[in-house]
Amino acid sequence: MSKIHVNSTINGDTVEFLCEADETLLDVLRDRLNLTGAKEGCGTGDCGACSVTINGRLVASCLVLGAEAEGSEIETVEGIGAPDALHPLQRQLLEHAALQCGICTPGIIVAAKALLVQNPDPSEEDVRYWLAGNLCRCTGYDKIIRAVLAAAAEMRGENP
Amino acid sequence: MKQDFKILGTRPIRPDGLEKVTGKAMFGADKSATGMLHARILRSPHAHAEIVSIDTSKAEALAGVKAVITGADFDEVENRWTRYTMQNCMAQGRALYDGHAVAAVAATSKKIAAEALKLIEVEYKTLPHVTDVDEAMRPGAPLVHEGVKGRKLGDDVSGNTVGYYSFGHGDIEAGFTKADKVIERNFKTAATHQGYIEPQACLADLGADGRGELWCSTQGHYMVREVCSEILGIDASQLRVTASEIGGGFGGKTTVFIEPVALKLSQKSGKPVKLVMSREEVFRATGPTMSASMDVKIGMDKNGKITAGHAKLRYQGGAFPYNMVMMGAMSAFACYDLENVQSEGWDVMTNRPKMISYRAPGAPMATYGVESVIDELCQKLGLDPIEVRLKNAAREGSKSSYGPTYKAIGLVEALEAAKAHPHYAAPLPANTGRGVACGFWFNFGGQVSVSMAINTDGTVNLIEGNPDIGGSRASISMMAAEALGIPFERVRTIVGDTASVGFSDVTDGSRVTFAVGIATINAAKAAIKELCKRAAMIWEIDAEAVEWVDGAAQPTGHNAGNFPPMSLAEIAATSGKTGGPIAGHHEGAPDKAGVSFGVHLVDVEVDPETGFTSIKRYTAFQDVGKAIHPAYVEGQIQGGAVQGIGWALSEEYIYGEDGRLQNPGFLDYRIPVASDLPMIDAVIIEVPNPGHPYGVRGCGETAIVPPLAAISNGVAQAIGKRLFELPMSPPKILKAL
Amino acid sequence: MARVVIFGSLRAFTDGVERMEISASNTRELLKKLSERHPALAEVIEAGVSLAIDGEVYKDAWFTPIGSNSEVVVMPLMVGG
Ligand code: FES
Numbered sequence: 022m023s024k025i026h027v028n029s030t031i032n033g034d035t036v037e038f039l040c041e042a043d044e045t046l047l048d049v050l051r052d053r054l055n056l057t058g059a060k061e062g063c064g065t066g067d068c069g070a071c072s073v074t075i076n077g078r079l080v081a082s083c084l085v086l087g088a089e090a091e092g093s094e095i096e097t098v099e100g101i102g103a104p105d106a107l108h109p110l111q112r113q114l115l116e117h118a119a120l121q122c123g124i125c126t127p128g129i130i131v132a133a134k135a136l137l138v139q140n141p142d143p144s145e146e147d148v149r150y151w152l153a154g155n156l157c158r159c160t161g162y163d164k165i166i167r168a169v170l171a172a173a174a175e176m177r178g179e180n181p
Numbered sequence: 182m183k184q185d186f187k188i189l190g191t192r193p194i195r196p197d198g199l200e201k202v203t204g205k206a207m208f209g210a211d212k213s214a215t216g217m218l219h220a221r222i223l224r225s226p227h228a229h230a231e232i233v234s235i236d237t238s239k240a241e242a243l244a245g246v247k248a249v250i251t252g253a254d255f256d257e258v259e260n261r262w263t264r265y266t267m268q269n270c271m272a273q274g275r276a277l278y279d280g281h282a283v284a285a286v287a288a289t290s291k292k293i294a295a296e297a298l299k300l301i302e303v304e305y306k307t308l309p310h311v312t313d314v315d316e317a318m319r320p321g322a323p324l325v326h327e328g329v330k331g332r333k334l335g336d337d338v339s340g341n342t343v344g345y346y347s348f349g350h351g352d353i354e355a356g357f358t359k360a361d362k363v364i365e366r367n368f369k370t371a372a373t374h375q376g377y378i379e380p381q382a383c384l385a386d387l388g389a390d391g392r393g394e395l396w397c398s399t400q401g402h403y404m405v406r407e408v409c410s411e412i413l414g415i416d417a418s419q420l421r422v423t424a425s426e427i428g429g430g431f432g433g434k435t436t437v438f439i440e441p442v443a444l445k446l447s448q449k450s451g452k453p454v455k456l457v458m459s460r461e462e463v464f465r466a467t468g469p470t471m472s473a474s475m476d477v478k479i480g481m482d483k484n485g486k487i488t489a490g491h492a493k494l495r496y497q498g499g500a501f502p503y504n505m506v507m508m509g510a511m512s513a514f515a516c517y518d519l520e521n522v523q524s525e526g527w528d529v530m531t532n533r534p535k536m537i538s539y540r541a542p543g544a545p546m547a548t549y550g551v552e553s554v555i556d557e558l559c560q561k562l563g564l565d566p567i568e569v570r571l572k573n574a575a576r577e578g579s580k581s582s583y584g585p586t587y588k589a590i591g592l593v594e595a596l597e598a599a600k601a602h603p604h605y606a607a608p609l610p611a612n613t614g615r616g617v618a619c620g621f622w623f624n625f626g627g628q629v630s631v632s633m634a635i636n637t638d639g640t641v642n643l644i645e646g647n648p649d650i651g652g653s654r655a656s657i658s659m660m661a662a663e664a665l666g667i668p669f670e671r672v673r674t675i676v677g678d679t680a681s682v683g684f685s686d687v688t689d690g691s692r693v694t695f696a697v698g699i700a701t702i703n704a705a706k707a708a709i710k711e712l713c714k715r716a717a718m719i720w721e722i723d724a725e726a727v728e729w730v731d732g733a734a735q736p737t738g739h740n741a742g743n744f745p746p747m748s749l750a751e752i753a754a755t756s757g758k759t760g761g762p763i764a765g766h767h768e769g770a771p772d773k774a775g776v777s778f779g780v781h782l783v784d785v786e787v788d789p790e791t792g793f794t795s796i797k798r799y800t801a802f803q804d805v806g807k808a809i810h811p812a813y814v815e816g817q818i819q820g821g822a823v824q825g826i827g828w829a830l831s832e833e834y835i836y837g838e839d840g841r842l843q844n845p846g847f848l849d850y851r852i853p854v855a856s857d858l859p860m861i862d863a864v865i866i867e868v869p870n871p872g873h874p875y876g877v878r879g880c881g882e883t884a885i886v887p888p889l890a891a892i893s894n895g896v897a898q899a900i901g902k903r904l905f906e907l908p909m910s911p912p913k914i915l916k917a918l
Numbered sequence: 919m920a921r922v923v924i925f926g927s928l929r930a931f932t933d934g935v936e937r938m939e940i941s942a943s944n945t946r947e948l949l950k951k952l953s954e955r956h957p958a959l960a961e962v963i964e965a966g967v968s969l970a971i972d973g974e975v976y977k978d979a980w981f982t983p984i985g986s987n988s989e990v991v992v993m994p995l996m997v998g999g
C-alpha cells in the first residue's frame with residue numbers, strides 16, 4: 022500500500038514523514054519519529070496520556086490520523102520547557118511531588134498548558150474539569166491540581 | 182532508635198523527576214531495537230472452551246510474519262505454580278476465560294501482526310462456565326480445573342474451592358450471647374482492576390544460544406527472570422532483565438503475562454520482539470483483584486464493646502488456583518482487640534482472568550464487611566463510631582485476630598487524630614453523610630540487595646534491585662545520605678538490572694522503603710567502617726579510635742590524637758593510595774516490617790434524583806512509622822484513598838450470561854477522574870516501628886483498605902438506608918431509595 | 919521450651935492440636951520437630967509458613983533465633999501485594 026507523505030512542524034522543527042492512511046498520529050510520533058513522550062494508555066481517547074496540541078488545540082493523538090498533521094503545528098511534551106529552564110508547570114509538578122509513576126505526566130503537562138493559554142486564572146474546579154480527560158491512577162489528583170494552580174499563579178506573576 | 186534527622190522528613194525533588202516531566206523517561210513501550218518485530222496475541226472469545234485445533238499455516242504464509250506460536254510451543258513445566266503462570270500466558274488444551282491467550286504472532290509491522298491474527302483458525306468446543314463466586318463454590322458447578330480442590334475440604338463445596346483458611350481465638354458463640362445487639366449481614370464486592378495507566382509492555386531478544394535480554398515494565402525483574410528462565414528452560418544467568426520505568430502497578434505487575442510469549446517469539450524468529458498490550462487486553466487478560474461474597478456477624482454490648490466477631494469470606498480469583506483470601510481473613514478484624522473472633526476464607530476459581538495482587542490484596546473487601554457492621558451497630562446502639570473504635574482498638578500488647586501480639590502500633594493515635602480533627606466536628610448539609618472506617622495492612626520485608634560505591638569526588642552511587650514505582654529512588658537516596666552524613670544531591674540511586682546487583686524480591690507489600698532502606702543503611706555502615714579505617718591509616722592510629730560523625734571521620738578517645746575531622750570526600754579522594762576503591766554492600770531478608778493502620782473520614786452527598794454519590798470532603802489518617810519523604814507518603818495515602826473511592830462507587834468487572842467481560846475499557850470501567858474528587862487531606866501519624874533503625878513502616882497499601890466501608894457508611898447516613906453491595910453505582914442507590 | 923501455637927486452619931493438619939511446647943534454638947529446628955510430630959503438617963511447612971516469634975512476624979527463614987521462653991505462632995505463609 023502506498024504511504025502518505027506529510028509535512029508538518031513538530032515542536033518548532035519542520036518534519037516530513039511517510040505514514041499509512043490509517044496510522045494514528047500517536048503511532049507516527051512514537052514509532053516513526055521516536056518522540057515517545059506521548060504515551061498510549063488506552064488508544065480509544067479515554068485516558069489523555071497521548072495528549073498533544075495541533076495548532077494549539079488539545080487532542081488525543083490516538084484519535085487523530087498522522088495524515089491530519091499535514092501543514093499543522095504540533096506540540097508534544099518534548100517541546101515544552103527549555104533545557105536550562107523548565108516550564109512552570111513542569112517545575113511545579115516536581116516541587117509538589119505531583120507524579121508518582123509519571124506515565125500520565127506528559128499528558129497532564131500538555132493538557133494543563135493548553136488550559137492556561139485559554140484561561141490564565143482557572144479555579145480549582147476549572148482545572149479539575151479540564152483535566153477530567155487525563156487519568157492518573159497514582160496520585161488521587163490532589164497534588165496535580167495544586168501544582169497546576171501554583172503554575173498558573175506563577176505565570177501570572179503572583180507570588181505564591 | 183535515631184530520632185533527629187537532617188534529611189529524612191524533608192521534601193527534595195525526586196532524582197528521576199526531570200526525565201519524567203520532559204518526556205524522556207523510558208517506560209515499557211518506549212524502547213525499540215534495530216530489526217525489531219511487533220507481536221500480537223490472539224485471545225479466546227469464550228469463557229470456557231476446549232481448543233480442538235489451531236491452524237496457523239495461513240498466518241505463517243503471510244508476507245512479513247516471522248513467527249507464530251501456540252501453547253504447543255511451550256514445554257512442560259514441572260513446578261505447579263510456574264506452570265499455572267505459563268498457562269495463563271498461553272492456553273494449553275483449554276481456554277479458561279474470555280481473553281485467554283491462545284496464539285501469538287511476530288511480524289515486521291503492527292499492521293501485519295494484526296492481519297495475521299485474523300488468519301489463525303482456532304476450532305473451539307465450548308464448555309460450561311461459571312463466573313460468580315457463590316455459584317462456582319456450589320457442588321456440581323462446572324469445574325475450572327480437576328484435582329486441585331483444597332485439602333481437608335468437604336463435599337459441601339465444589340472442586341473449584343482451592344483453599345480454606347481460618348483464624349481467630351476465643352469462643353464466638355459465648356461472645357455473641359454476651360452482646361446486647363448482634364447484626365449479621367451478607368456483602369458483595371465486584372472485581373476491580375489495578376488500573377495502572379501503562380499497559381504491560383516488553384522488548385525481548387533471545388538467541389539460539391540461550392542468551393537473552395528482556396526489557397519490561399514490572400514490579401520485580403528478578404521474578405520475571407526466574408519465571409521466564411524456568412518456562413523457557415534457560416539459565417537464569419543468561420537472561421538479563423532490565424526493569425523499565427514503570428507506569429503504575431499496584432500489585433498488577435507482580436507476575437508475567439506477556440514476557441514468556443515475547444521471548445518465545447524472539448527465540449523462534451531470531452529477532453528482537455516488542456509486545457505491548459492494548460487496554461482491552463489489560464482488562465480481559467491481566468489480573469484484576471478478587472470479587473467477594475461475605476457474611477459478617479458482630480456482637481456488641483450497649484457500651485460499645487465488641488463481644489464477638491465472625492467473618493466468612495468467599496473470594497473469586499479467576500481461572501487458576503491461588504491463595505489470597507487468607508490475607509482477607511487475617512486482616513478482617515486486625516484493627517481490634519477482641520476476646521472472641523473468627524474469620525474464615527475460601528479461595529474459589531471461576532472462568533475469569535487469574536487474579537493478581539491489588540494494593541493490600543484481600544483486605545479492602547473483608548474490612549468493608551466488618552467496618553460496615555460495626556457502623557450499623559453504632560447507629561442502632563446510638564454510639565459514636567470513633568469512640569466505639571477507640572474502645573475496641575488494638576494497641577501494643579493486643580493479641581491480634583490473626584495470631585501475633587502487636588508491638589508498638591498507631592491505631593489509637595490515628596483515631597484520636599481523627600476525633601480531634603475539624604473535619605469530624607464540621608456541620609453536615611442535607612443529603613450528606615459522614616462515614617468513618619479503619620483499615621490495616623501488614624507490610625512486608627523480604628529479600629533485598631544493595632551495592633554502594635563511594636566515588637573519589639565524594640559522591641555516592643547506589644544500585645538496588647527493586648523497580649521504583651512511586652519515588653523510591655528518592656527515599657533510598659535520602660536514607661543513604663542520612664546514614665553517610667552527606668547531602669542528598671551527592672547520592673545517585675539506580676535500579677540495577679538482574680546482572681548488576683543481587684536478587685531482590687518483587688516490589689510489593691509496601692516493602693521497598695522498609696527493606697531496601699535497611700539494606701541501604703547497612704551498606705552505608707560497611708562503607709563507613711572502611712572510611713574510618715582509611716582515616717585511621719592516614720592518621721596512623723587504631724581504626725577503633727575513629728568514629729563517624731556528620732559525614733566525617735574523627736578521632737575519638739584521649740589516646741587518638743588531635744586531628745581535625747576528615748570528610749567523606751577527603752578520604753575518598755585518596756582512596757586509590759590507601760587501598761583502592763571504597764564501597765559497601767548489603768544482602769539480606771529483613772523481617773519486622775511493622776503493621777500500619779489508617780482511619781478515613783469522608784463526607785458524601787447523594788443526589789436523590791440521580792442516585793449519584795459525590796465525595797465532598799475526605800481526610801485520611803495513617804500511621805507510617807517514619808515518613809522519609811512526606812510528600813510522597815501523602816501521595817501514597819491520597820492515591821490509595823482514591824482507588825478505594827473508585828472501588829466503592831464506580832469500578833466493576835461486568836460479566837454477561839455468556840461469561841464475557843462487557844466493559845473492557847476506561848469508558849465503561851470508570852476510574853475516578855479529577856472532576857469527581859475534592860482534595861484528599863492526608864494526615865501523617867508517626868509511631869516509630871521498633872523493627873527499623875529509623876522507625877519506617879510501609880505506607881503504600883493501608884490507604885486502600887478503609888475507603889470502601891467509610892464511603893458506604895457515609896452513604897448509609899446520607900440516604901438512611903444501607904447498601905450491602907459494591908460498587909454503589911447510581912442505579913443501585915436509586916433502587917435502595 | 920518455646921510455646922508453640924498452631925494457628926487457625928493449620929490445626930486441620932495437627933488433628934486439632936493447638937498448643938504444644940517444643941525445645942528449639944531456631945526456626946529450622948522448630949519446624950523440623952514440628953514436622954516430625956505432625957507429619958501431615960510437613961507438606962504445608964515445606965510449601966512455606968510464616969512465624970510470629972514474640973509478636974514479630976517472620977517469613978520462613980531458617981536461622982531466626984528462638985528464645986527459650988518465646989511464644990511462636992505458626993501461620994499460613996503470608997504473601998505480598
Ligand atoms: S491513549 Fe489516547 S486517550 Fe488514551
Ligand code: FES
Nearest residue numbers: 121122157158159
Ligand atoms: S503518576 Fe502514575 S498515573 Fe499519574
